[in-house]
Amino acid sequence: MALRTWASSTANAFRISHASKSHPFPAFCLSRCFSTVLDGLKYASSHEWVKHEGAVATIGITDHAQDHLGEVVFVELPEAGGSISQGGSFGAVESVKATSDVNSPISGEIVEVNTKLTESPGLINSKPYEDGWMIKVKPSNTSELEAMMGPKEYTKFCEEEDASH
């Protein structure tokens, strides 16, 4: 069993270096886990990220999430103008014949949706933190944002989640 534990952590080490080669991010990112985590964002345990800039929060799914989904072939998004509540589903992505609901970490009014994802759903895989953003929301309760994980916490969360299985 010790040998198996060693072998699996060696394999994980390879995955870490492979992940950082295939995701060449600028110096401000932390890539200690298998996937990339960006500084300056907030994270949910259900693997969504939120970028709060002024009155608007942009929401997407993380590199860890897209890696575990596989190639995204279809994205379902809501209409702008609707509202969402924390933990509620706002859309879905399809990959490998599986539709996965995407949940909002915060409550608010949806002010914009990323229509590019209709034609190019793969942006979620290739640029999960940039062009792969999903919706923009006017947050109704900023304490929900404050309660979310920071990049270091989220990195640790991913490592623990992947290591425990």
Add this chain to the structure above:
Amino acid sequence: MVDRFCIIEPKRRVFLECVVLQEMRVSRSLEVWKMGTINYLDALRLQEQLVSNRKAHKIPDTLLSLQHPPTYTLGKRRTDHNLLIPESDLKKMGAELHYTQRGGDITFHGPHQAILYPIISLRDIGLGARNYVEKLELTMIELASLYGVKACAGQAGETGVWVGERKIGAIGVRISFGITSHGLAFNIDPDLNYFKHIVPCGIANKEVTSLRKETDLVLPAEEVVHEQLISCFARQFGYSNLLWKENGLIS
């Protein structure tokens, strides 16, 4: 997996930390419902209830084993251009059509096709969608191998289980709050003519096949194959404790 436990030495009140190497095995329970033939919408409503209950931790991971009367279903993308005849013609032949929220394209379900609908928490077992679907594929590949049939997973973009260029098993899944519904369909010996009215799974120019067509062995009673499929699933997903439920009773 390394297990640490502490012993308090009474006289000296010193903690001794013992490190024990343990087998990497977590005992996990699966409740298996053997449903027989069940109408598609009834099964869907049941799944919705079970997903809600599983999310609320009211039930353990659950597996529905069943078959449907002749039924065509579409996924979330609503690819009804892959239905080659009018819906009214389907009704005339006694088949139903349903639009669903699962992933995947159009498919057919019917008698002599073994279906599994796992209602399980992917977060609890640490699987993402991709790994989950791979294990569903392996479940069917393992079952086929029991009959000497060499099946394999599809190429990229062709999720499912294939024998050469012929599809023997299909997958379409929904994941909501990390809980799965819908699942897999394995062709034991369905009437393959039903597949002529669709572009199965949206993949043109590929045939559909069945265990009956591919194996040289005599097939046992279908209930046996259903149970083998359940065992393959349990093995793939590491369930060591199966609770069988038939006709509403746990046995």
